[in-house]
Amino acid sequence: MEGEETVLIFDLGGGTFDVSVVTVGKFNTRRIINVKSTAGNTKLGGIDFDNRLVDHFAQEFYSKYQKDLMSNPKALHRLRLACDQAKQTLSYANQASIAIVALHEGIDFSSCITRVRFEYICADLFHSTLDIVQKALDDAGMTKDMMDEIIVIGGSTRIPKIRKLLSDFFNKRELYSFEDCHETVACGAAIQAAKLHHDTSDAIQDLQLSDIAPLSWDILIDDGVIKATSCIVKKNSKIPKDTQISVTRASKPSNEFTMKVYEGEEPPAKGENRREFNLTGLPLATFGVVKTDITFEIDANGILGITATENTTGHLEKYAVKHDETRLSGEEIENLVKDAAYQRDMDDLWRERMLAKNSLESYCLKMIGAIENQKNVIAESEKKTLLDKCFETIKWIDDSHLANQEKFEEKLEDVKTVCHMMTSTISDDSEDEIEDSDYEASDIDSDDEEDDSDEDEEDSEDEEPAPLKKPKIEC
Known part of the structure; x- marks a missing residue:
C-alpha cells in the first residue's frame, strides 16, 4: 500500500470516550482506511467533568449556608448549566466565575474556580484516558512511537490538561484536529452511510473502510x-x-x-x-x-444476524440483533422536541419574571440606602413613609412566590410613584443611581461570566500544549 500512515484518533465527547488506531493509505487509485483496534469508555465524557464541578460547588454551598442542594433538582440543573459554562471558560482562561440568583431557598450563590483546582478535582478522570490509549495500542500490536499522527476530536479535547497529558504521553508530540471537533464524528458517519447506500458521489468513490467489531x-x-x-x-x-x-x-x-x-x-x-x-x-x-x-x-x-437451523427437521429461525431497544421511537423523539420547546418557553417566562422581581427588589434596597445617606435633608415623616413603603414591598416580594412578571412590574411602578413624590430633596446622583439599579439579563443568567479582576490568582503550573493543527492526512 502506498504512503500508508498509522493514526491514533482520540475522541472525547460529552458522554463517551473512544480511541481508535487506523492505517490510512492508497492502493492503486483507492484510499483505504483499515481500523486496527478500538477501545473506550462509554461512561466517560464532558458530563463527568461537569458532575465533579457540581459536587465541588454543592459542597461549597453547604459549607457556607448549611443547605443541601442535592434535594433540589431544579437548583442542581441550574448549577450544572453554570458549571458547564465555567468548564468551557477554563479552556481558555485561568479562572472562571459563576453567579446564580436564588439558587436554593432564595439564596444567591456566586463563586469562582481556577483552572488548577478544576484539573485537580478531575485528575483521575483525565489520567484514565491514557490507560485506554495504551489498551488501544496494545490491541493493535503497536507502540506509541509507531503513530504518525495523533488526531483529537470531541468537545472535551479543548481542555488544555487533557491535550497536555496526551501530548506528553506521546513524548510531547504535536496533536492535530479538524476545524470543528464537534462535527468530525457526524461527517464520518455521513460518509459511512453514503458508502453503505452505494452513493455515487465522486468525493467518496475511491474511499474504502475496513471496520472491526468494537465489542465481543x-x-x-x-x-x-x-x-x-x-x-x-x-x-x-x-x-x-x-x-x-x-x-x-x-x-x-x-x-x-x-x-x-x-x-x-x-x-x-x-x-x-x-x-x-x-x-x-x-x-x-x-x-x-x-x-x-x-x-x-x-x-x-455492525448488526448481528443469527440463523438457527435444526438438523433433523430443517426448522429454521432468523433473528437480527439491533440496538433499537436503547433508541427512541419517532413518536418519543417528537414528544421530546415538543417538551423541549415548552420548557424553553417556560424558562423564558421564568427569566422575565426574575428580571422583574430583581428590578423591584434592587430598587427598594437602593432607595433604602439613598434615604439613609440623605437622612439629614429628609423630613422624618417623609423618611418613615418611604422606608415603610420599601420594607413593605420587600416583605411582599418574599411572600409572593406565585406572582408573575406583570405583578412585579406593577409593584415597581407603584413604589416609584410614591418615592418620586417624596424624594425631591435627594441629590440627583443618588436618584440616578437608584434609576440605574434595574437588573439586566446578565444578572440572573447562570451561563454568563463575571469579569476576572484578581491578577494574583495562581496560574496553571503546567505548560499548555501548542495550538492544534489540521491533520495532514486526507480521508
Missing part, C-alpha cells in the same frame, strides 16, 4: 455456556464476519430452548447488553440427540 459477542443457551468458550465474535474482529457453531439440547427433553446473546467485555452473566431469543418448533428428543446449527453474521452496519 457471547452466547449462552439454556443457562449453560456453550463449548469451552462463550465468545462467538471477538473484539476487534474484522467485519463483515460470520461464525457457525453446533449445539445439542442442554437440558431435559423439550421442543424449544432459549438463546441469550451478550455484547461487551464483561462475563456473560454480568453483561448489560443482552438479547434473548426462543427457538421453538423443535422435535421432542432426549438430551444430546437433536443438534442445531447456529450461524452468527455481523454486517458492515
